[in-house]
Amino acid sequence: PRHFPRPGRAGGGLGAGNMAAWKLDRCAENLDELDFLARTSVEGMPHLRARHIGAAVRRRQEILCASAEVFDQVDLLLTPTTPTTAYQAEGTLTGEVNGREVDLMYLSAPFTAPFNMTGQPGMSIPAGLVGGMPCGLQIVARRLEDELCRAAGAVREAGRPWPTFGSGRAAGRGG
Secondary structure (H helix, E strand, O other): OOOOOOOOHHHHHHHHHHHHHHHHHHHHOOHHHOOHHHHHHHHHHHHOOHHHHHHHHHHHHHHHHHHHHHHOOOOEEEEEOOOOOOOOOOOOOEEEEOOEEEEHHHHOOOOOHHHHHHOOOEEEEEEEEEOOEEEEEEEEEOOOOHHHHHHHHHHHHHHOOOOOOOOOOOOOOOO
């Protein structure tokens, strides 16, 4: 397609409705235990209106149509999993992107969010290291083609086995 719609608030609107349906009472009583995004969703639910949900449903439909158009032409889509490497273990949630300091929390899902909304099978596999930090490759297939997605991941792993971290031993070597 010429233009792939950005999920924008649609994911949040639909997600807030799902959270309200399943977890609102429990979450509202424990706001201090929620992360920033979940807390913001719960606190915003009283302000959620039918027009917001309607706009989210329409945006999801636009994304479904655009994705179907893409997958009429390709079997698999490969993208970065995120626009950044993994976060530091200390939980650093700011970093530099294109020379500008940004809050990385909001950048964690721009490549995955559209496919969360379409319900397409996707997987993230290790792609290597950038500056010593792991980064991922996302593989996405058409709706209901989960096996193709898994098979592509298996081919990638066979061609370049995934490294292991943390054991102090080189990948593929016993202790």
